[in-house]
Amino acid sequence: MFHLNRLLIALVSILVLSFPVSAADSVGSEAAGAPQGVVIPEDLTPEQVDDLVAxxxxxxxxxxxxxxxxxxxAKQTEAATNKKGLIASLAEVGGAMVASWLDVLQKVPSLLSNQIQAFANFGATFGTEGLAKLFGFTALALAIGFAAEKAVGLWTRRWIKVVPSDAESxxxxxxxxLVKRFCREILGLVVFYYVLVFIGRRLLDEQQISFAAPFVFYLIWFPRLGAAISRFVLAPEKSSLRLVNVNDHWATYLHRNLIGLFxxxxxxxxxxIFNQQNGVPMAEMRLxxxxxxSIHIYIAVIAWxxxxxxxxxxxxxxxDRTEFDERVADYYPYFAIGVSGAMWLIVEYLGASNSPAMANAAAGAHFTTMFWLLMAPAIxxxxxxxxxxxQPPMIGSGPIAERAHKxxxxxxxxIGRVLAGxxxxxxxANAWDIDLRNVAGVGTDTGGRVIQFFMIIAIGYILNEVVSLWINRRLAMEQTAAEQSPDEEAGEGGGAGGSRLATVLPLLRVTAQVAIAVIxxxxxxxxxxxxxxxxLAGAGILGLAIGFGAQKLVADIVGGIFFLIDDAFRVGEYVDVGGxxxxxxxxxxxxMxxxxxxxxVHTIPYGEIQKLTNYSRDWVIMKLKFTVPFDTDPNKVKKIFKKIGAEMMEDPVHKDGFLQPFKSQGVFDFDDVGxxxxxxxxxxxxxxFTLRKEIFNRVKAAFKENGIEFARREVRVAIPGLEEVEHLSDEQKAAISAAAGEIATQQAEQQAEQQQQEKK
Structure with missing residues (x-):
């Protein structure tokens, strides 16, 4: 029993040792006669635990x-105590920020004295001789750096001797x-900086460099870099080279104030940095x-x-601006003011809560964040x-090409917006040293999953845009190639259909978009x-249910697939589907x-199509009838038709529409007219239809020129005793006219019916 008790105690001890606690724990006696304390080493193996317990x-x-x-x-109690509600957390943060601002106001009287103290400490550190050496050698290094930069400028001036004539248009x-000029300036700044570093390391000691390096970088090199960037974008001195849409007044204003901001x-x-190095920390004076x-106020003033x-x-x-683009442009100045204010509050929150991220803010991370947020609309x-x-030029011309181009x-x-975002x-994230895997704040696994989620969504969106872009361009090419000119009429019988690709591509686009979205x-x-x-299982069950419950829908879809495979019709073709x-x-x-x-507009499901007749495939034969008097010479008419056909085949306006020229088929029939x-x-x-209209006009003109008239319909009524016509009464004359009109109507209806049967 004793050994079993010791074994249970050993197992419990091993379990307890698995909980995280602080380094080396010691056990002390609580009263006289208590056992001597035992020190537990770190990183014990199970064998060592057994040996220790024994x-x-x-x-x-x-x-x-x-x-x-x-x-x-105790740790569990502390963790439970630290868990606060949202309102309590906000109230605590708000209280800390108010306390921080009150501390700032309390330290206003000591601002000047603390700054003087920092300068005094700086002077005491180096002494009079050290200061003279520091400033003298720094000035010498700056002079050498400027000279090196000037030499590089002279060496690279051949890059941009004059503004090229094509630059303005x-x-x-x-x-x-602008890129050549910017690279020239940046190269000069880089040479300037590294010459300063090289000379400074040889003239100054480490303590002097700790002052000179920030001074040169932040007060000389950094503003000059900002000026070069501003000059590249705004080109204040030459509006024809300006990359942004802003007039000379605002370009000059923004350029001047951006240099001041930098x-x-x-x-x-x-x-x-200077105050921190000279014994006056930021918390002492709150400068x-x-x-x-002042930086954030300056940004707000510039934007306003x-x-x-x-x-x-x-x-x-x-x-081709959209309404979204117009709204972004109108609200951008207020967005800039809002970003500036938000970043100011974030910095104040980090300072009040003693967050480790305040070190990044002190290094300028909030300025980097503000810069990129303000640059996002500009990008x-x-x-x-x-x-x-x-963008590639527009394919073809006309409304279809314009819509496709837009x-x-x-x-x-x-696509550019997603990549820019x-x-x-x-x-x-790089400015704040943020590991994007932990952006969710819950743990590496959860944060990584969130980032992976958004990356997959972004990749899917870009892929969807790329597929749509390719399909739309191909569709525009096909539709533009088959588009009718404005003076063409589709007419009864339809026009030319589009290509097979133009018919399939819209369905392919929808299918691809749905597939990409689902996957x-x-x-x-x-x-x-x-x-x-x-x-996936639910989708399969749903598909099975649709298959059983919507068999007609499935039949329509399958029928449409086979019609498209057979190339039975295309968009723009004239067809007959069951009448x-x-x-x-x-x-x-x-x-369809x-x-x-x-x-x-008739909507016809594919499953209901039993027979489809296409009147617009490959070629069309048009037959025209002309009625001439009986005494007309058919050979003369034949020559006229042949001449018209030859002339139209030579006409650049109409020749591309013919597959075979217009010609005579001789006498087709006789009627009571001719x-x-x-x-x-x-x-x-x-x-x-355009060709038929032109042929009718030319035949009419040619017949008139050759003295050929079109036969006219006449109705002759034989009346017995016509020699007594002068003795007929008005009632008899009206009856005769009515009988003649009825006969003419019957003959017109018979002729129309005959023409309709011939068309069939």
């Missing part, structure tokens, strides 16, 4: 167990000039609060004053400008750790829409 007395094991249990209970020429930011970062606030110029800059020069404007100038442009812009997020949605849900097996005629205007997964030449002479021609589908 050498411990029962009282020592009990004391160790109680202490471990007390430590675990061509975007590529302007960008080339200088103020550099001074803020320098003075905080950082006032300098940081130049709101007209900033809106014009965001609006850009693209004529969007840049993307729209680049797409406008770099759709392609929007796709490029949307990812880039901005990565830059901000990437499932992948994204799987990345979050959700089990998508029930979703319903019209032009194929739209096709979907289960039905026919537009009758008088306007009505001879019916027929002519025919073979044309491309959709061209026959």
């Amino acid at each position: 050498r411990m007395s029962d009282d020592q094991v009990r004391a160790l167990l109680l202490e471990r249990l007390d430590a675990v209970a 061509d975007l590529r020429g302007a960008v080339t000039f 200088l103020l930011i550099g001074f803020t970062l320098f003075i905080l 950082g609060f006032w300098l940081n606030s 004053t130049a709101r007209e110029g900033l809106s014009d800059m965001m609006r850009g020069s693209d004529p 969007d404007t840049l993307i729209r400008g680049l797409v406008r100038h770099l 759709s392609t442009k929007r796709s490029y812009i949307r 990812v880039f901005v997020i990565l830059m901000i 990437f949605a499932l992948l994204a849900l799987g990345a979050l750790g959700l089990d998508i097996t029930p979703l 319903t005629t019209g032009t194929v205007e739209k096709i979907s997964i289960r039905s 829409q026919l537009r009758h030449h008088r306007g009505p 001879m019916i002479i027929r002519g025919k021609f073979m044309a491309k589908p959709g061209k026959q």
Whole structure:
């Protein structure tokens, strides 16, 4: 029993030792006669635990167990105490921020004295001789650096001797000039900086470099870098090279104040480092609060004053702006003010809560964040400008080509926006040293899943845009190639249909978009750790239910697939489906829409199509009838038709519509009026009506020129005793006219019926 008791105690001890506690615990006696304390080493193996417990007395094991249990209970109590509600957490943070601001106000009287103390400590550290050496050698290094920069400028001036003539009218020429000038300036700044580093390390000691390096970097190099960037974008001295849509007044204003802003930011970062190095920490005088606030106020003043110029800059020069683009342009100045205020509050929160991220803010991470957030709309404007100038030219002409061109442009812009958004997020995360896997704040696994989720969604969106972009471009090419000119009439009998690819591509686009959406949605849900097996099973059951409950729908879809495989019809072709005629205007997964030449639209499911007649495939034969008097020479008419056919085949306006020229088929029939002479021609589908109209006009003119008249219908009524016509009464004359009119009507109806049968 004793051994069993010791074994149970050993097992409990091993379990308790598995809980995390602080380093080396000790066990002390609580009263006289208590066992001597035992020190537990770290990282014990199970064998070492067994050996240690075997050498411990029962009282020592009990004391160790109680202490471990007390430590675990204390940690659990502390964790429960730290869990607060949202309102309590906000109230605590708000109280800390108010307390921080009150502390700032209390330390206002000591601002000047503390700053003087920092300068005094600086002077005492180096002494008079040391200061003279520091400033003298720093000035010498700066002079050498400027000289080196000037030499590089002279060496690279051949890059941009003069502004090229094409720079003022061509975007590529302007960008080339500005990029060369910017690279020239950056190369000079880089040479300037590294010459300073090289000279400074040889003239100054480590203590002197700790002052000179921040001074040169933040107060000289950093503002000059900002000036080069501003000059590249705004080109204040030459509007023809300006990359953004802003006038000279606002370009000059923004350029001047951006240099001032960079200088103020550099001074803020320098003075905080200077005070910290000279025995006056930031918490002692709170100068950082006032300098940081002045930066944000300066940004707000710039955005408010130049709101007209900033809106014009965001609006850009693209004529195809959307309503979204206009709203972004109008609200951008207020967005800039809001971002500036939000970043100020974030910095104040980090300072009040003593967050470790305050170290990143002190290093300028909030300025980097603010820069990229303010640049995001500007990057969007840049993307729209680049797409406008770099997008491939419009394919063909006409409304279809214009719509396709605009759709392609929007796709490029949307893809660019997604990539720009990812880039901005990565830059901000890098500034704050954020591991994006932990962005969810719950743990590495959960944060990684969230990031993976958004990455899959972004990749799926880009893939969807790329597929739609390719399909839309191919569809525009096909539709533009088959588009009728405005003077062409579809008429009764339809026009030329589109290509087979133009018919299939819309369905392919819808199918691809649905497939991408479903696949990437499932992948994204799987990345979050959700089990998508029930979703797949549910989809299978749903598909089975649809298969049984909607057999007609399945039959329509399958029938449509086989019709498309057989290439039975295309969009734009004139077809007859069971007596319903019209032009194929739209096709979907289960039905087709026919537009009758008088306007009505018929929707016909594929499953109901038993027979389909296509009147627009490959070629069309048009037969024309002309009635001439009996005494007309058919050979003369034949020559006239042949001449007209030859002339139209040579006419550049009409020759492309013919497959075979217009020619005579001789005498087709006789009626009570005259001879019916027929002519025919073979044309491309959709061209026959324009050609028929032109042939009618030319035949009429040729008959008139050759003295040939068209036969006119006459009704002759034989009346016995016509010699007594002068003795007929009015009633008898009216009866004779009515009888003649009825006969004429009957003959007209018979002739129309005969023509209708011939068409069939």
